[in-house]
C-alpha cells in the first residue's frame with residue numbers, strides 16, 4: 001500500500017473487539033518485526049507480540065477508557081534519548097505495517113510495566129512505550145469519542161509551527177522544498193503523546209540536510225521520555241515517504257558543537273539528502 005495513504009489512514013483506536021489476532025495476522029506481523037529490528041547505528045530492538053487472555057485481569061489504561069485490548073507490541077530500550085528515538089522509529093514502522101493489514105493500533109505511554117512480567121528488563125533499560133494492536137470495534141464508545149475530543153486527536157498544527165529554514169530561521173514554505181513536501185506533511189500528521197506535536201525541522205539549503213529538533217511541550221511527557229518517542233515516530237514517517245518518492249538519503253547525528261543551538265530546542269538527528 002502507498003505509505004502516504006497508510007499514514008493518513010492510521011488513527012488511534014480505543015475500542016477493540018476482545019479477540020486474539022488471527023494466526024495469519026500474527027505471523028505476518030511477527031515476520032515484519034524480525035525484518036524491522038535494526039535501527040540507527042544498527043541498534044537492535046526485539047519487539048514481542050504479547051497476548052493476555054485473562055479478561056478479569058485487564059490492565060486499566062486511561063482509567064478504563066480504552067476497551068477490549070488484549071494484544072500488545074513492546075520491547076525494551078536503553079533509558080536514553082537516542083535509544084527511545086530508535087525504539088519509536090522501528091515501532092512506528094510496525095504500526096504502519098499493522099495499519100496496512102487493516103489492524104487497529106494505539107500508542108500507549110502511560111501503562112503498568114509490571115503487567116508485562118514475561119519481558120525481562122536489563123539494568124539501564126526500560127519499556128519506553130507500548131502499542132495496542134487488534135481489531136477495531138466499528139462503534140467507538142462515548143469515552144473513545146470524548147478522549148479524542150479532549151486531546152484534539154484529529155487536529156495538527158500548521159506547517160508554520162514546524163518547518164523552518166536553518167540559516168534564516170524563517171518559515172520554510174512547501175514550495176521551497178517542493179520535493180520534500182510530502183515527507184514533511186507526513187511528519188505533521190504523525191501521532192504524538194497527548195497530540196503534543198513536539199517536532200521542529202530545519203532545512204539547511206547549502207548542505208541539503210534536514211535537522212530534526214525536539215521542543216519540550218509538556219514537562220510531564222518529557223520526564224517520561226515520551227517526546228523522544230514522538231520524534232522517532234515522525235522520523236520514520238519522513239524516511240518512508242521520502243524513499244517512496246524516490247528521494248534517497250540517510251540519517252546521521254552531528255556532534256553537538258556542529259549544530260547551531262536553537263532556543264528551547266534539543267537537537268536529535270539529521271537527514272542528509274542523497
Ligand SMILES: Cc1cc2nc3c(=O)[nH]c(=O)nc-3n(C[C@H](O)[C@H](O)[C@H](O)COP(=O)(O)O)c2cc1C
Pocket residue numbers: 010011012013014062066106107108109110111129147151152153154190191192193194195226229230233
Ligand atoms: C508516544 C505516545 C504515547 C501515547 N500514549 C497514549 C496513552 O497513554 N493513552 C491514549 O489514550 N493515547 C495515547 N497516545 C495516542 C495519542 O493521544 C494520539 O496519537 C494523538 O492524540 C493523535 O491522534 P491519532 O493517533 O488518532 O492521530 C499516545 C501516542 C504516542 C505517540
